[in-house]
Amino acid sequence: MINNELYINDVRYVAALNLPWEFMKGKTIMITGASGMIGSAMIDVIMYRNMYLGMDCTVYGVGRDIEKGKKRFIEYWNNKNFQFISHDINLPFSQNMDVDYIVHLASNTHPVAYSTDPVGTITTNIIGTNNLLNYAVLNGTKRFMFASSNEIYGENKGDIEFFDEHYCGYIDSNTLRAGYPESKRCGEALCQAFKKKKNLDVVIPRLTRSYGPTMLMSDTKAISQFIRKGIAGENIILKSEGKQYYSYTYMMDAVAGLLTILLNGKNGEAYNIADESGDIILKDLAMVIAGYAGTEVVFEVPDEIEKVGYSTATKARLDGSKIRVLGWKPQYDINNGVKRTMDILRHIM
Template structure:
């Protein structure tokens, strides 16, 4: 069974596709998304496809990725059609002729290295995707005179919590030691946000910036090495959950359906130039408690293991990173999945596909 055929997953997609938000802004429009086969991008495209199928929205979806065949396979197509087009485009390369010929109404830059193994083994790619790749997409959006550009940023822009706040609000300026390998991801996300502000001023581009908390869900990639993804994989496989630290790190998380719904609220209702945290207090949890929750559901144990040097190099040094989502909730957004519900749903779906 493919993910797009799973009943529970389709329920999640239908929930987001049925939100009471101004969908009419996308009717008949062209939406270009980088990172089309990623955790966030693939779920969002499934939502847009459902809007077309169930609501006759007529949204033309242009899905960008490094492999056209992988895009077709993920969404069940063998070729392009009137409302779906796959384009091979590495965002770090110059925009190709095929994409240049398309005028985008909305552009969403969702492509990024987003897990520890990538941070430690491809640090250059991690940085340039968030800066050079972003610049290429911003140029494309500005040339298209797009109505809005969305840059998917991250909780990691806040750096380490040094005890001066409980929750990170959007105006918090955190600490990051830039002279480390691991700093490549958060520092490039910060630089990316600054670059968005520059394009707003110099090229009059409308930009909004959702800051995602640590996101998980059944659309996650098999290559994902984030702790939560590794826990989930072990749970799906019926194995003990391996915890590679004391597990005292306290983080905010979002189930993918809530992350995408938050992104859509930013797209439709967010103020130009503003950043919005996507998180919910019911999904704030320590790694240890998360591991226990999954182990209890799957009938397994939590096992402690020391990470190797490559793994350790990619891990965040932040021990507490929880987000204040008051600003996003002010737009009308709310989460539908708490931590337990989201984890159980993810495991159940992945067991069935």
């Protein structure tokens, strides 16, 4: 990935954004979910600034699988500014490190993971978050970032077109699928509790359905499945009527949003990382990918495991006006972001 010129151009773009990078110079940052789609891209951006722009920020990448981590971050493995920490965040940290910033990205983020690991989905967002918040307080962390999700908004009640940061829709909590959005809601509430009782500085980005070349090949989100089929030259399989209207964000634009909130966001505030240019109806998304791949869209009934993990929301478009005030805007709309993802993955695979 790091040797792909298109991907490196994305890294350079984010690394050159007009942000107050001086706040990170000589500091330390811990990123959980380091090997994931967003975490790995964020580490690439920070390490690029370290190696070529003299930022000198120490990165602690936290993940459970050290071999997976070494494979992904082999270019930085012996770099003085990088350390991979093999740890399950559902267990308290025993390491005694001064950490200036904590970015909590670790979470199950796709349907099959929700349905096959429902306990792990919940505990990572609640117990893991609580462990990290306590660690932040004990180590005098300057700012804690909890990556939340568009899923916390629940079902659109039909009263609004875009979800702003105060919207609260319906979630049927008595379902297996509810474990993800409800635990994200609880994680946000924990952050607010630590802000109030422990004076911890917290910010909460809410990510849309993210995609990009750093996505895991095990990811079962619809867009990830579509892209995998497209780069393989296979027909795109749509397992519904495709009427769902969602917001999507290219992963490097999501990283730019995270860094914007980390460095410019206001203590205690939540921000949607979203833009209308990333909104598309699911069947149209399938057609875009199939068209670029030169294949067709076919319909298929989902199996029971997949069905249990699927969101029932039919419209989830996020209002991105709040983060735009901080200076963020995406580089790619949905069409160009999907094409860039496929171009990079075709070259790598």
